[in-house]
Amino acid sequence: MSFEPKIVGFLCNWCSYAGADLAGTSRMKYAPNVRVVRVMCSGRMDPTFVLKAFQRGADGVLVCGCHPGDCHYMEGNYKTARRISLLKRMLAQLGIEDERLRLEWVSASEGERFARIVDDMTKRIKELGPFAKQKVSGGQHAKA
Amino acid sequence: MEDKGIRIGVYVCHCGSNIAGTVDVKEVVEFAKGLPSVVVAKDYIYMCSEPGQNMLKEDIENHRLSRVVVAACSPRLHELTFRRACQEAGINPYLFQQANIREQCSWVTENSDSATEKAKALVAGAVRRVYYQEPLETREAPMNPNTLVIGGGIAGIQSALEIADSGHKVYLVETSPSIGGHMAQLDKTFPTLDCSSCILTPKMTLVSSHRYIELMTYSEVEEVTGYVGNFKVKIRKKARYVNQDKCTGCGVCQEKCPFKVDSEFDAGIGKRKVIYTPFPQAVPNVPVIDAQHCVYFLKGTCRACEKFCEAKAIDFDQKDELEEVEVGSIILATGYNVFDPSPLYQYRYGQLDNVITSLQFERMVNAAGPTGGKIVLKDGSTPESIAIFHCVGSRDENYHKYCSRVCCMHALKYSHLIKEKTGAEVYQMYIDMRCFGKGYEEFYKRLSEEGVYFIRGKVAEVTDRAVTKEEEGKLIVVGEDTLLPGVIRVPVDMVILCVALEPQPDVEAIARLFNISRGADGFFLERHPKLDPVATTTDGVFIVGCCQGPKDIPDSVVQASAAAARLLAMISKGRVEVEAATAEINEELCSGCRVCNNVCPFSAIAFDEEKKLSHINEVLCKGCGVCAAACPSGVISGKHFTTAQILAEIEGVLA
Numbered sequence: 001m002s003f004e005p006k007i008v009g010f011l012c013n014w015c016s017y018a019g020a021d022l023a024g025t026s027r028m029k030y031a032p033n034v035r036v037v038r039v040m041c042s043g044r045m046d047p048t049f050v051l052k053a054f055q056r057g058a059d060g061v062l063v064c065g066c067h068p069g070d071c072h073y074m075e076g077n078y079k080t081a082r083r084i085s086l087l088k089r090m091l092a093q094l095g096i097e098d099e100r101l102r103l104e105w106v107s108a109s110e111g112e113r114f115a116r117i118v119d120d121m122t123k124r125i126k127e128l129g130p131f132a133k134q135k136v137s138g139g140q141h142a143k144a
Numbered sequence: 145m146e147d148k149g150i151r152i153g154v155y156v157c158h159c160g161s162n163i164a165g166t167v168d169v170k171e172v173v174e175f176a177k178g179l180p181s182v183v184v185a186k187d188y189i190y191m192c193s194e195p196g197q198n199m200l201k202e203d204i205e206n207h208r209l210s211r212v213v214v215a216a217c218s219p220r221l222h223e224l225t226f227r228r229a230c231q232e233a234g235i236n237p238y239l240f241q242q243a244n245i246r247e248q249c250s251w252v253t254e255n256s257d258s259a260t261e262k263a264k265a266l267v268a269g270a271v272r273r274v275y276y277q278e279p280l281e282t283r284e285a286p287m288n289p290n291t292l293v294i295g296g297g298i299a300g301i302q303s304a305l306e307i308a309d310s311g312h313k314v315y316l317v318e319t320s321p322s323i324g325g326h327m328a329q330l331d332k333t334f335p336t337l338d339c340s341s342c343i344l345t346p347k348m349t350l351v352s353s354h355r356y357i358e359l360m361t362y363s364e365v366e367e368v369t370g371y372v373g374n375f376k377v378k379i380r381k382k383a384r385y386v387n388q389d390k391c392t393g394c395g396v397c398q399e400k401c402p403f404k405v406d407s408e409f410d411a412g413i414g415k416r417k418v419i420y421t422p423f424p425q426a427v428p429n430v431p432v433i434d435a436q437h438c439v440y441f442l443k444g445t446c447r448a449c450e451k452f453c454e455a456k457a458i459d460f461d462q463k464d465e466l467e468e469v470e471v472g473s474i475i476l477a478t479g480y481n482v483f484d485p486s487p488l489y490q491y492r493y494g495q496l497d498n499v500i501t502s503l504q505f506e507r508m509v510n511a512a513g514p515t516g517g518k519i520v521l522k523d524g525s526t527p528e529s530i531a532i533f534h535c536v537g538s539r540d541e542n543y544h545k546y547c548s549r550v551c552c553m554h555a556l557k558y559s560h561l562i563k564e565k566t567g568a569e570v571y572q573m574y575i576d577m578r579c580f581g582k583g584y585e586e587f588y589k590r591l592s593e594e595g596v597y598f599i600r601g602k603v604a605e606v607t608d609r610a611v612t613k614e615e616e617g618k619l620i621v622v623g624e625d626t627l628l629p630g631v632i633r634v635p636v637d638m639v640i641l642c643v644a645l646e647p648q649p650d651v652e653a654i655a656r657l658f659n660i661s662r663g664a665d666g667f668f669l670e671r672h673p674k675l676d677p678v679a680t681t682t683d684g685v686f687i688v689g690c691c692q693g694p695k696d697i698p699d700s701v702v703q704a705s706a707a708a709a710r711l712l713a714m715i716s717k718g719r720v721e722v723e724a725a726t727a728e729i730n731e732e733l734c735s736g737c738r739v740c741n742n743v744c745p746f747s748a749i750a751f752d753e754e755k756k757l758s759h760i761n762e763v764l765c766k767g768c769g770v771c772a773a774a775c776p777s778g779v780i781s782g783k784h785f786t787t788a789q790i791l792a793e794i795e796g797v798l799a
Binding site for chain 2: 004006008014015017018020021023024025027028029030032035036037038039040041043044045046048049052053056057058069070072073074075076079083107108109110115
């Protein structure tokens with residue numbers, strides 16, 4: 001059986017979760033690999049959530065928030081942007097590929113964009129291969 | 145997972161075939177039965193229906209459930225429905241969790257097996273999460289009965305009057321010197337051919353004399369703080385340089401002012417004085433001085449208006465004033481802007497004479513307009529033939545993809561007015577005739593019988609290069625009639641471009657000011673396109689009229705009244721529910737590092753100097769959770785989105 005990556009998606013309630021819902025109402029088909037966890041704001045993203053996901057067998061983590069300037073809570077997405085870039089540096093040191101963690105801005109009207117991002121991320125992670133396998137062979141993995 | 149006597153019920157909805165057509169709901173139910181702490185799992189055709197909810201309530205009692213998971217549509221649709229059902233059956237509404245297996249699963253997945261797998265994962269996530277959920281108390285705050293309406297067009301006027309008629313105070317803010325909006329610029333209204341200002345001006349007068357409406361024209365909102373029920377809004381009243389209390393509206397200043405500039409109200413085809421009211425029926429009837437063009441402000445001379453003003457109302461030293469108002473809710477009625485057709489080079493707008501926009505034609509045909517209602521060419525003569533182009537900037541991949549909804553109808557109206565006033569030949573260059581409203585199709589039929597030519601096809605270009613004798617001195621419309629073979633050339637005297645309705649140039653700034661979203665078309669986004677077209681994602685902020693999308697006058701009025709009704713319901717209840725899912729600091733463990741103090745965008749966290757601890761003001765907290773993620777000691781919990789709950793959900797979806 002071909003490798004089907006598991007991706008955990010953290011979506012902010014106001015823009016990205018609504019955007020993902022719109023993809024559904026518009027019946028856009030996209031890869032079934034993303035499992036969404038709703039947060040009120042992408043600013044709620046604690047780095048441990050990402051590490052926990054990898055620890056529990058996720059092959060990728062997608063974080064989506066409102067476009068810069070459009071945050072429902074004014075500036076939560078800016079804080080996420082900074083946290084994610086710091087976290088990416090740490091993940092690199094742990095030998096985790098950059099593409100396994102992705103931050104994207106998706107507005108409430110961008111259902112199509114959300115679908116495209118999920119498809120693209122799924123494709124890239126398929127190319128990278130499973131995260132768990134890397135754990136077994138290389139031993140380089142994150143422990144949250 | 146430790147067992148604290150937690151008993152979870154899981155309900156999987158078929159949603160007819162919307163979910164069950166793709167997801168094997170029976171398999172999901174069987175899977176759910178095997179999850180820890182789940183004591184009952186069932187499927188049902190429509191969980192949101194009354195029998196569905198009753199089943200839920202009965203199970204809560206019979207199985208002594210302490211937590212409930214419903215796997216159905218998006219929580220954005222029915223979370224409240226099921227929370228309420230739980231509450232009615234005696235469970236705290238925050239002990240409910242919804243798994244979105246429709247919008248984010250069955251509708252977006254082609255393969256039935258992978259949709260079922262995904263649904264199982266989402267249900268497992270919800271079950272693990274709900275285990276850690278805690279009961280919360282919804283809090284209530286008093287509702288300030290005052291309302292702020294922004295925009296004084298027909299939509300804003302309608303909302304303001306409806307609310308004020310109930311005896312509640314309304315602040316109506318308008319950026320231009322007078323209320324009236326675009327409707328005041330129109331001549332007749334379709335399909336009844338009522339005179340636009342005849343039906344509008346009585347309403348404008350009502351606004352100005354209403355004891356419950358405080359009108360602030362030539363004013364703009366600068367800052368908005370607070371939340372539903374208790375907003376604080378800073379409004380800048382721009383300097384008019386005319387004392388509103390002293391001015392009698394006699395108009396002498398406008399007569400004596402020696403300088404003229406293009407009139408915005410006349411869409412550039414007429415002139416106005418530098419001290420002006422936009423139109424004779426302006427409300428309030430108090431002029432403003434356009435400081436950008438006034439010779440006194442530019443060179444320090446003139447002061448003619450001051451000299452002739454008997455009421456001594458001219459005040460060159462007037463400054464902008466800031467006023468703060470407190471309101472419970474806000475209605476945005478900021479309207480639309482008309483598309484500038486200059487980028488459509490092929491239509492030669494701004495280059496050839498007698499190529500005008502629909503709004504310019506409205507002003508020309510209006511008896512109070514610059515030509516006194518005469519339809520004339522640049523040289524003063526009467527046109528013998530006129531072409532009207534539909535969909536200029538609308539239904540166009542390069543500009544606006546949407547249909548502007550009013551152009552077909554106003555193009556028909558123009559045909560009638562042209563026929564009536566000049567007897568000229570009229571050519572309608574249309575793509576599709578969209579006459580959807582009450583009496584609209586009948587109006588189309590009537591015009592077809594008045595001898596108007598309908599040519600189906602998008603015009604390729606307008607040119608003044610004549611190839612035959614009849615074309616000399618004319619504007620030649622070149623295009624294709626898709627109902628007939630070959631290219632057509634129609635020589636006419638005048639071209640009217642029915643331009644698109646587009647979002648206001650400052651729409652982005654307004655959206656940010658009020659913290660609301662915009663759709664792909666740039667207009668403000670409603671909370672739900674069908675079931676909640678007047679509310680926004682920010683509680684207490686409503687949108688009416690064309691700022692939500694192009695619409696005609698009846699639709700704007702309907703929406704304006706709908707928002708007023710929603711608002712009056714809130715006012716009569718007198719209280720508003722405020723977010724229960726706020727953040728909380730465990731004071732025992734807080735180290736007082738103050739990291740959270742600075743990350744809070746609402747300044748809801750303050751440092752208690754005495755205890756050397758941070759403290760969250762629950763009234764100001766909006767529950768974004770940014771502090772919970774930032775706290776280095778991990779002692780801030782975002783209620784209903786605690787770290788334990790989110791980690792459990794992550795484990796669940798990956799199990």
